[in-house]
Amino acid sequence: MEKQNDETFKIVSLTSEDIRWPTSLQGDGSDAMHTDPDYSCVYVTLKLKNGTKGHGLTFTLGRGTEVVKSAVEAMKHLVIDRNCWEIFHNFGVFWRALTSESQLRWIGPEKGVTHLAVAAIINALWDLWARLEGKPVWQLLVDMEPEVLVSTIDFRYISDVITPEEAINLLKQNSATKTERQNDLLKNGYPAYTTQVGWMGYSDEKIKGLCKDYLLKAYTSFKLKVGRDFESDVRRCKIVRESIGWENQLMIDANQIWDVNQAIEWVIRLAEYKPLWIEEPTSPDDILGHAAISKALEPFNIGVATGEMCANRIMFKQFLQSGAMQFCQIDSARIGGINEILSVYLMAKKLNVKVCPHAGGVGLCEMVQHLQMWDYVSLSATKSGRMIEYVDQQHDQFEYPVEIKNACYMPPRHPGYSTELKQSAINEYKFPNGSWWVANAGTTKPVA
Structure with a gap:
């Protein structure tokens, strides 16, 4: 007191x-x-x-x-x-x-x-x-007793899926091995994927050059924007696949452009390029639409990723409950900040859905690395099938920008949430x- x-x-x-x-x-x-x-x-x-x-x-x-x-x-x-x-x-x-x-x-x-x-x-x-x-925020979260961390969350509207007591138990499940994962994190970092190669406004030659550059930087997962024109999507998917090879992962992102049936038809036509997921195939509010797309694409081994424009924990609850997302994408600057995001991680853990955060915009990489690192050490206890988006923009505007080494986010060491902009x-x-x-x-x- x-x-x-x-x-x-x-x-x-x-x-x-x-x-x-x-x-x-x-x-x-x-x-x-x-x-x-x-x-x-x-x-x-x-x-x-x-x-x-x-x-x-x-x-x-x-x-x-x-x-x-x-x-x-x-x-x-x-x-x-x-x-x-x-x-x-x-x-x-x-x-x-x-x-x-x-x-x-x-x-x-x-x-x-x-x-x-x-x-x-x-x-x-x-x-x-x-x-x-x-402490850096990820360390602050890791060091919290489960009861303290859970006390920061408002469970109103989600207690039918997860209660404070269940959340505390989930956090205690792997607590005995936290030090082992923390040491691994400090040594090896957390896997990243890049969207920098695939912006819609980039020329074919620029995409080819960027794919080559990021392969040399040890990236193995690449995301491409799609949805404006099918023939253009085919051409650009082919360029990326030929550039990165079939041994690496390709993800595609439509940023909400399609109706539900259009999304299903369009993505099935792109299935030959073996995308790991289609991101935001339709309205970010259409939970049942995402569920229908997920079901239709399951035979093609294409998952649905969404969440960067999901409004709140209640919508995340329904996406997770209904099988509408196979990859949960929290965004560090959306919904109600860390408190609410923690509740989404806990629901995803209980319902066995991988969290692969959205990042890339101003400060999003800087912030979201803390959350995913906490998840690895304290909650999910695995990196398998998980990665953080990375876009190489505006990092030089921050006092403590992200550090990427061998296509991995390295844990921040400075106290805070890595959010302080340079005065310049x-x-x-x-x-x-x-x-x-x-x-x-x-x-x-x-x-x-």
Whole structure:
């Protein structure tokens, strides 16, 4: 109770920034649905009375970032003047208060813009907690007693699938061998796959060159964007297969472009290229549609991966229950931050579905590595069939960027959630008054 009564641990400020990188100029991040994304984020900084800061963010694609920023500002009153240790010791209760504010919840609840704002604030709180403990977030989670970790989760709406007691038991199952897996992680890292080779806006020659480059970097799993034009998909799948060989893994990603029957027909026609999964084949909200696609593709040994735009733990519960996903893709900047993501990992463990996180956008790789590393050490106890997406963009904008070695994420060593942006990045890309945007008249169109 001493820390909870210490005025120096009071949160005295919450600031939010709209920061955008003009990635649309090179076609980076482009897919069938999002043809011209500017990788962006709402960047939240919490400051304690003693001067300690915590940083968090949620990922966006340019226009609309200002709307998420407004939602963060609307929640500020729920955070300011709170003692951070009082929050951490009652984190599940605080999380529910943040997501269930009696008026704000009407424009959610627990979905869309308001939930993206929640994620930014919650991610900043976890960064702050880990910094105060002097640990990276993955280590903070690994070191927690199961009862403490489970206390951070709101089990409302999911207790029909998993209870706090079951969650605690799952975390205790492999606790005796945690040190062995932690040592393996520190030595060998965690497997990554790359999407950098396959953006929709890339030329055939660029795809070939990138496949060659990433093979030399020891990658064995490659993802390609599909869905705009079937003949183009065939050509590009063939290019990637010929470049990486049949001994390596190919995944394809439609980013929600198809209707259910269209998805089934299209993917079956691409089955000759042996994709491991089809990602987001239809609307991210269509649970029964994903289940139908999963059933239709099962004879072809093609799984369905989804989750990067899943709204909340309740939808994840239904995806997992119904057999609608064979690969669960949590996203570190969506749903309600770490607290809610932990519940998805626990449900996936109970229902025996592999978690292969989505990453690649601004800060997503930096954050999600912590979560998957915790899962390996403390929950799933295996890397088999699991991997983390990797995209080689914007890492140089962070104080503590990801470290990739032999196509593996190496465990972060610095305290926090790896979310602190360099001040130079903020100065250059803050929208609309950062130096890049001023110099380019606030547009992402090439300047002559």
